[in-house]
Amino acid sequence: MQAELLLHPQWIVPVDAADSLLTDHSLAVSDGRIQALLPTPEARAHIRAVRELELPGHALIPGLINAHTHAPMVLLRGLADDLPLMTWLHKHIWPAEQRWADPEFVRAGTRLAALEMLKSGTICFNDMYFFAEVTAKVAAAAGMRAVAGMILVDLPTRFADAPEEYLRKGLDLHDRYRDHALIRTAFAPHATYSVSDGPCERIRTLSDELDVPIHIHLHEAHDEIVQSLRDYGERPLARLERLGLLGPNLVAVHMTQLEDPEIAALVRANAHVVHCPESNLKLANGFCPVARLLDAGVNVALGTDGAASNNDLDMMGELQTAALLAKGVAGSPAALPAHTALRMATLNGARALGIDAETGSLERGKSADMVALDLRDPDTQPVYNPVSQIVYAAGRDQVQQVWVAGRHLIRDGEPTTLDQAAILDEARAWGTRISAASR
Amino acid sequence: MQAELLLHPQWIVPVDAADSLLTDHSLAVSDGRIQALLPTPEARAHIRAVRELELPGHALIPGLINAHTHAPMVLLRGLADDLPLMTWLHKHIWPAEQRWADPEFVRAGTRLAALEMLKSGTICFNDMYFFAEVTAKVAAAAGMRAVAGMILVDLPTRFADAPEEYLRKGLDLHDRYRDHALIRTAFAPHATYSVSDGPCERIRTLSDELDVPIHIHLHEAHDEIVQSLRDYGERPLARLERLGLLGPNLVAVHMTQLEDPEIAALVRANAHVVHCPESNLKLANGFCPVARLLDAGVNVALGTDGAASNNDLDMMGELQTAALLAKGVAGSPAALPAHTALRMATLNGARALGIDAETGSLERGKSADMVALDLRDPDTQPVYNPVSQIVYAAGRDQVQQVWVAGRHLIRDGEPTTLDQAAILDEARAWGTRISAASR
Numbered sequence: 001m002q003a004e005l006l007l008h009p010q011w012i013v014p015v016d017a018a019d020s021l022l023t024d025h026s027l028a029v030s031d032g033r034i035q036a037l038l039p040t041p042e043a044r045a046h047i048r049a050v051r052e053l054e055l056p057g058h059a060l061i062p063g064l065i066n067a068h069t070h071a072p073m074v075l076l077r078g079l080a081d082d083l084p085l086m087t088w089l090h091k092h093i094w095p096a097e098q099r100w101a102d103p104e105f106v107r108a109g110t111r112l113a114a115l116e117m118l119k120s121g122t123i124c125f126n127d128m129y130f131f132a133e134v135t136a137k138v139a140a141a142a143g144m145r146a147v148a149g150m151i152l153v154d155l156p157t158r159f160a161d162a163p164e165e166y167l168r169k170g171l172d173l174h175d176r177y178r179d180h181a182l183i184r185t186a187f188a189p190h191a192t193y194s195v196s197d198g199p200c201e202r203i204r205t206l207s208d209e210l211d212v213p214i215h216i217h218l219h220e221a222h223d224e225i226v227q228s229l230r231d232y233g234e235r236p237l238a239r240l241e242r243l244g245l246l247g248p249n250l251v252a253v254h255m256t257q258l259e260d261p262e263i264a265a266l267v268r269a270n271a272h273v274v275h276c277p278e279s280n281l282k283l284a285n286g287f288c289p290v291a292r293l294l295d296a297g298v299n300v301a302l303g304t305d306g307a308a309s310n311n312d313l314d315m316m317g318e319l320q321t322a323a324l325l326a327k328g329v330a331g332s333p334a335a336l337p338a339h340t341a342l343r344m345a346t347l348n349g350a351r352a353l354g355i356d357a358e359t360g361s362l363e364r365g366k367s368a369d370m371v372a373l374d375l376r377d378p379d380t381q382p383v384y385n386p387v388s389q390i391v392y393a394a395g396r397d398q399v400q401q402v403w404v405a406g407r408h409l410i411r412d413g414e415p416t417t418l419d420q421a422a423i424l425d426e427a428r429a430w431g432t433r434i435s436a437a438s439r
Numbered sequence: 440m441q442a443e444l445l446l447h448p449q450w451i452v453p454v455d456a457a458d459s460l461l462t463d464h465s466l467a468v469s470d471g472r473i474q475a476l477l478p479t480p481e482a483r484a485h486i487r488a489v490r491e492l493e494l495p496g497h498a499l500i501p502g503l504i505n506a507h508t509h510a511p512m513v514l515l516r517g518l519a520d521d522l523p524l525m526t527w528l529h530k531h532i533w534p535a536e537q538r539w540a541d542p543e544f545v546r547a548g549t550r551l552a553a554l555e556m557l558k559s560g561t562i563c564f565n566d567m568y569f570f571a572e573v574t575a576k577v578a579a580a581a582g583m584r585a586v587a588g589m590i591l592v593d594l595p596t597r598f599a600d601a602p603e604e605y606l607r608k609g610l611d612l613h614d615r616y617r618d619h620a621l622i623r624t625a626f627a628p629h630a631t632y633s634v635s636d637g638p639c640e641r642i643r644t645l646s647d648e649l650d651v652p653i654h655i656h657l658h659e660a661h662d663e664i665v666q667s668l669r670d671y672g673e674r675p676l677a678r679l680e681r682l683g684l685l686g687p688n689l690v691a692v693h694m695t696q697l698e699d700p701e702i703a704a705l706v707r708a709n710a711h712v713v714h715c716p717e718s719n720l721k722l723a724n725g726f727c728p729v730a731r732l733l734d735a736g737v738n739v740a741l742g743t744d745g746a747a748s749n750n751d752l753d754m755m756g757e758l759q760t761a762a763l764l765a766k767g768v769a770g771s772p773a774a775l776p777a778h779t780a781l782r783m784a785t786l787n788g789a790r791a792l793g794i795d796a797e798t799g800s801l802e803r804g805k806s807a808d809m810v811a812l813d814l815r816d817p818d819t820q821p822v823y824n825p826v827s828q829i830v831y832a833a834g835r836d837q838v839q840q841v842w843v844a845g846r847h848l849i850r851d852g853e854p855t856t857l858d859q860a861a862i863l864d865e866a867r868a869w870g871t872r873i874s875a876a877s878r
Contacts, residue, residue, distance in 0.1 A: 081777060281767040384517045
């Protein structure tokens, strides 16, 4: 048998239905797709590969999927921290965005974010920001996957004046990337408090027609619930249900405020939840009941949120935080076991974004989107169970190799498609400019 | 002026009383002590140093202090996870310790732990384990600081048969290290449920005489409170107060179960609390009210706990978890700001261990115990506030240089006093042996 690429890691964690852990197995890639997973002696005997890579002490896992972020906001990382929520938003983040968030900001920010994400094992990100056409272009050029958000808010911004303009620009983007191998689009109404009923209904119709996810901040904070009850006489999820948006295309981000009937409604609708533990903690927004959602049968994915409220885009760290925090919140050390946490950061993200036929697990026929983690470092030795080490002890620095569609994007820890020095120079220049103006 | 070593970092975070952040300052070291902090142009003009190091884009911080761990348990890292607490302890951890925890296990484990800790910026650890004389020897040989626990439990173990033998061995250790530059000792009664009144009172007398800390697990879990109420008719802290142990030498680890009068009692006693957020989450033991303790005036330090319940000894990660979790628990994004979190991981640890005259901050006359973090990586760019980047975004991989008492223990990320290859070989051999026996 012929292959383009043949990998011999010590362990493979495919994140398949059986929670398999393969030892001494190899993985073969052809045409950018996973061709076979088979015992290493067999692979060595029967597969002739153009390139072969020995990965002793490494675990091969599916590429991580950051199911909620605002990539360009890395340029505001650490600009304002440790502040009350409204001070943070109204005095710092929104004014900075209003002043700076132009296409050039989005380009420089997304390049920095893509570099950070690829180096820490993230192969796909679900983004919500202005000028998403720039984000899509940067991701495609880097060779990584992205779901570019067709953002919509009621208010005018530098990007668009009114809902119709947001939508028109979004649909243009959708059309441009309709058949792209790496880039998808999703409707991205910002939140129920920032989008009124009309645009919501319009998005619902379009989402049904085009079968595109609806990516929205939902039940992020207690105040959001209070405000919705005051303005609409119903909680935000109930309002979305009334407007027809609660369905299998709904990707509801945060969900820290949930009542039991709401969990049941999510299950009935086959809707998806994206958990962003570090952002929820940092903004003190409450605790998403992850174990209860998973037990009820809701598909829960994982995201970092933007770097202004995290402050990194490191899914390895987010994975660890999610696995630990879910136990504390559930009051059970058996809640969210390591393998389930890893599924949240991979396959569940792919399901939420409607790309699980393509990515999210290491299975025959899927795109070769893979990460090799070197577990030989002191902090992950000895290894009794590589999945435990990956979730509870490994760090982003152990991400050594990353492939998307079989293309080697991170080789021995270094990017092959992104110019790190140029990106960092640009980021520093933005930092200097924004700092100077904030004084 | 003459100096042994002169450092030119971009930023210095001394963790002093004023929460200073020094830009373009240099630090001079002589005789292993901090001789001066001064503006870089002045330093370049007036100080002649044997060695001079440029650290562009680096932040220099005090070495981190891990105020609670069981270092040798790294050899059990990931052996058993995601299990109910009692199954984890009774079926896995305790049997493994009973079988394996001999001096050779402690030696190999502490060497691996010291390597992991130094590489992630920890210069001192407060340890509680059997055969602490071995731990002390390994730490001293590595050139790092340790507080070796004079452990005591009622039950016989491989280390000692009865409280008197534990105490005798502990006091031998104390005498041996009485004047050591790097090693201190602390009494380490395991917990109130495992040590009866007699030995507690004996420790209290000795602690008063010798002015040595008393390092104990306290109010770690709800069951511990229930059991104490049943067996003693009082909560564990009340029992320690009755026995005279609640005082300025008390280093109370965990404290997830606290009532307001107990916080007041800690304040009155000038007792110290060690917060271990990742362990508390992983074992689902509850949430330490860190912000309330700090507001009340309690000295709160930070620890990783042992690697069996974390699963790493990474204080950079613990710092981030602590800063995020405290906000979620307090319901305020302004709780535990970055500078305070960094103080918990440095100076507060030194205070708890009674070594704050020697270490814990970068101030003239203190030991040159320092860590240089390279903030030029994508995940910490751009830099608006280096303290925010250190706490919320930096990882252990950004620890590039570590000094203890002016000795360069980590140079460009690599250890100078520990043989990494040999330590990892040994750790793997232990892993193989323990795995084989667990099957």
